Amino acid sequence: MEELKDKICIVTGSSSGIGKAVAKSLAKIGARVTMVSRDKPRGRIAYEEARQIGGDNVKWIPTDLSLRSSIENMVNTFQSQHERLDILLNCAGENIMKKEMTPEGFDRLFFTNYLSHFLITNLLFEPLKNAAPSKVITISGSSHKAKRGEGNFDAVMDFDDLQGNQHYSYAKYAKQYVLAKVLLTYELSRRWESYGIASTTLCPGLTRTNHTDTMPLPLNFLFYL
Numbered sequence: 001m002e003e004l005k006d007k008i009c010i011v012t013g014s015s016s017g018i019g020k021a022v023a024k025s026l027a028k029i030g031a032r033v034t035m036v037s038r039d040k041p042r043g044r045i046a047y048e049e050a051r052q053i054g055g056d057n058v059k060w061i062p063t064d065l066s067l068r069s070s071i072e073n074m075v076n077t078f079q080s081q082h083e084r085l086d087i088l089l090n091c092a093g094e095n096i097m098k099k100e101m102t103p104e105g106f107d108r109l110f111f112t113n114y115l116s117h118f119l120i121t122n123l124l125f126e127p128l129k130n131a132a133p134s135k136v137i138t139i140s141g142s143s144h145k146a147k148r149g150e151g152n153f154d155a156v157m158d159f160d161d162l163q164g165n166q167h168y169s170y171a172k173y174a175k176q177y178v179l180a181k182v183l184l185t186y187e188l189s190r191r192w193e194s195y196g197i198a199s200t201t202l203c204p205g206l207t208r209t210n211h212t213d214t215m216p217l218p219l220n221f222l223f224y225l
């Protein structure tokens with residue numbers, strides 16, 4: 001824990017659940033944390049809670065991770081304050097059950113849950129390199145793996161219809177974005193190891209957070225149990 005003191009960290013998805021808990025823990029250890037979530041009351045509440053713990057070491061950059069322009073603003077703001085980044089935690093995620101397009105023309109599920117992580121990580125290459133040895137941690141999941149009862153259905157990347165524009169199914173594309181995050185982690189490891197940037201991913205397991213809020217009530221209740 002002592003090693004994390006004064007480390008410069010970004011935590012996306014910091015207004016709720018796992019990201020919020022991590023941001024507060026890092027603040028407690030004395031790390032310098034930039035929290036990232038949308039400009040919602042819960043984002044401000046989480047920020048104020050973390051600030052009470054970490055004081056001026058804690059910052060919040062309200063960002064909509066479904067928008068490329070908002071991500072670019074966030075990265076520019078961060079870079080105007082810091083030259084290096086020790087730890088990037090890609091934690092934000094949202095269940096979007098029905099097909100929805102962003103104003104920028106991307107599938108919202110795929111963009112928020114995968115492309116935003118891809119973009120943030122790549123845009124932050126220089127500060128990560130400046131802090132080497134540094135680390136990118138991407139929260140993924142395990143839904144890309146075949147489960148009993150579903151047959152032998154491992155997720156695949158559907159490169160012919162990456163965003164489900166021809167045929168959308170939440171079950172298929174929710175698995176696909178998890179697989180995409182795992183593949184991104186491997187590829188980053190391969191490409192960035194020589195710069196001293198480690199890349200890793202983890203499945204948190206079933207964790208009681210707000211992650212199922214947007215699911216239909218019966219499903220939400222099942223997850224709650």
Ligand SMILES: NC(=O)c1ccc[n+]([C@@H]2O[C@H](COP(=O)([O-])OP(=O)(O)OC[C@H]3O[C@@H](n4cnc5c(N)ncnc54)[C@H](OP(=O)(O)O)[C@@H]3O)[C@@H](O)[C@H]2O)c1
Binds near residue numbers: 212
């Ligand atoms: N909980 C589980 O059982 C479980 C299992 C496997 C994997 N995971 C993964 O763990 C990660 C954390 O989820 P959680 O369980 O902590 O869920 P959560 O409580 O719902 O938190 C999700 C976080 O993501 C942020 N977010 C969502 N859409 C955003 C957007 N468009 N722009 C900016 N921020 C956005 C939310 O911020 P806003 O305030 O802006 O909404 C919130 O801070 C996710 O990647 C999830 O897929 C969770």
